[in-house]
Amino acid sequence: MSATPTTLSESVIVTRLRAAGCVFAEDEARLLLAAPVSPTELAEMVDQRISGLPLEHILGWTSFFGLRIEVDPGVFVPRRRSEFLVHEAAALAGPGATVLDLCCGSGALGVALASVVSGIELHAADIEPAAVLCARRNVEALGGHVYQGDLYAPLPAALRGRVDILLANTPYVPTDAIGLMPPEARFHEPHVTLDGGVDGLDVQRRVVASASDWLSPGGHLFVETGEGQAATTAEIFEAHGLSARIAASDELYATVVIGTLRT
Structure with missing residues (x-):
């Protein structure tokens, strides 16, 4: 026995x-x-x-913005610093806003925003199949919609020109710096969610280049970036018809560039 x-x-x-x-x-x-x-x-x-497996992948969830967000193995784990992006978005999102969480991962940003802004119409998209399956559980529970594909490609045409708040926590780690990241990220999160190209801004450039097609008049784009990258990111915004400002949180070691579509 x-x-x-x-x-x-x-x-x-x-x-x-x-x-x-x-x-x-x-x-x-x-x-x-x-x-x-x-x-x-x-x-x-x-x-x-x-x-070395991330605790969040073992538990199946993480705490983000005071919420329990489901996170499956192989899905990017939302960082606490990204809560600053949500706070900044909440300050500009009105009730009933149409929100798009691009490169959504688990869908944490959109779900967090929905917890403090009433009645939003939430959409989310990611290229990673595992992330989409995970995000659907988090986002669809709130009546939102999740799409699989590269950036804007899978979105319904009806969203064009209607997005009031565009959240984009794109990868922004320069390729050569990925080897310096903690093993939990390097070995257990998809490379595509970390690698931002030579200067870390490749995906940001693609997001910003088409943002004006999807934003509503006066709509806002929020992008998390590194402190040393923020000025360049703001220049990219300005070059594509968005007025830009930089916001930073010393407490969370977070930097966000906020763009507003010029009307």
Whole structure:
């Protein structure tokens, strides 16, 4: 007769996570222990974390903007700094606004915005099949729509000229800098969600180039970028008919360029 597995104690989990280099071992241990799983499954989850799998992919969710967002393995994990982009968008989004979350990943940005702006019409798109499946669970629960394809390509024509708020957390890491990112990102998130090309702005350029076709008169585009890239991103906005300003949060180490379609 086999013995019943014993649940790992919090102290043991913390010790093992610390030894593996997990900076927030105590917080992670509490989250793992709170998961509704058997002792055997808990031990497997701890082993997965020690092997380098992102905690969010192990749990199946992450906390973002005070919400629980489902995040599947192989899907980009929304960073807390991106909450600043949502705050900036919320300040300009009126009730009932038409919102497009481009390069949506899990759909976290659009879902977060919907939590503070009433009655928005939410649309989201991503090129990654795994991200689209994940985003559909998060976005469609709010009555939104999710499309799979490259940037604007899969969007319905009826959206042209109607988007009041365009959220675009595009990849902005220069190709040569990806090797410096934490292993959790490099090995467990799709390369396409990280690589922004030689200067990190390739995807931003493509988003901005066509934004005016989709924005409503006076509509706004929000793009997260690096502090050192922001001035160039703003120049790209201006070159494509958008007045641009840069907003930054020292607390979240976040920089967002906000463009408004000139009318």
